[in-house]
Amino acid sequence: EPEVTQTPSHQVTQMGQEVILRCVPISNHLYFYWYRQILGQKVEFLVSFYNNEISEKSEIFDDQFSVERPDGSNFTLKIRSTKLEDSAMYFCASTGTGSTDTQYFGPGTRLTVL
Amino acid sequence: DAKTTQPPSMDCAEGRAANLPCNHSTISGNEYVYWYRQIHSQGPQYIIHGLKNNETNEMASLIITEDRKSSTLILPHATLRDTAVYYCIATYNDMRFGAGTRLTVKP
Numbered sequence: 776e777p778e779v780t781q782t783p784s785h786q787v788t789q790m791g792q793e794v795i796l797r798c799v800p801i802s803n804h805l806y807f808y809w810y811r812q813i814l815g816q817k818v819e820f821l822v823s824f825y826n827n828e829i830s831e832k833s834e835i836f837d838d839q840f841s842v843e844r845p846d847g848s849n850f851t852l853k854i855r856s857t858k859l860e861d862s863a864m865y866f867c868a869s870t871g872t873g874s875t876d877t878q879y880f881g882p883g884t885r886l887t888v889l
Numbered sequence: 890d891a892k893t894t895q896p897p898s899m900d901c902a903e904g905r906a907a908n909l910p911c912n913h914s915t916i917s918g919n920e921y922v923y924w925y926r927q928i929h930s931q932g933p934q935y936i937i938h939g940l941k942n943n944e945t946n947e948m949a950s951l952i953i954t955e956d957r958k959s960s961t962l963i964l965p966h967a968t969l970r971d972t973a974v975y976y977c978i979a980t981y982n983d984m985r986f987g988a989g990t991r992l993t994v995k996p
Contacts, residue, residue, distance in 0.1 A: 779932075808984075810984075812930070814930075817987060817989075818927070818933060818976075818986040819986070820983065820985060820986075823983070831983065866932050866933070868932075868984075877923070877935050878935070880925075880932035880933045880934070880935075881932050882932045883931065883932050885930070
């Protein structure tokens with residue numbers, strides 16, 4: 776069964792450093808998403824991406840965040856200058872041919888900012 | 890997205906049916922009811938969704954009231970591996986997660 780994959784599973788970085796989290800959505804899916812979950816809190820929407828542009832973003836997704844689909848398979852989330860409060864699980868999700876289709880989530884990347 | 894209300898926690902005996910309720914009284918006509926679950930800190934796992942009719946798949950059944958203001962997720966024979974946080978989401982396209990219901994299946 777096709778699935779969303781994410782790398783790395785765990786990323787440790789120093790405050791102020793740039794990190795790139797990678798996701799490989801389900802092939803033939805067209806809509807892509809990033810979510811985050813701070814330890815003990817709820818899953819929060821960050822951004823949705825379709826047709827090579829951001830379709831929606833939350834207030835959390837400020838100028839330090841960016842997303843990119845550099846090739847036909849990867850979908851990345853970049854955090855330019857990490858802060859302690861960026862420590863969280865980051866989940867990628869993808870949806871098929873319509874934005875109303877079911878979203879399938881990856882296993883997540885645990886980001887630890889020291 | 891319509892706001893949903895779920896009990897914060899529930900217990901269920903292993904082998905028994907787990908019935909998880911959800912209220913979505915402000916749901917609009919084009920919004921679906923989705924259920925996901927999250928085991929520990931793993932990625933949310935899709936369970937089932939529906940619009941008006943009751944739905945069943947290999948994991949669960951979804952019962953939606955006729956007025957669509959509430960629904961119930963049924964796990965027919967709960968196992969210890971079903972212990973997780975279950976999220977009910979009423980949406981047209983965007984997933985907005987609440988606090989969910991923490992289901993604990995006990996031996």
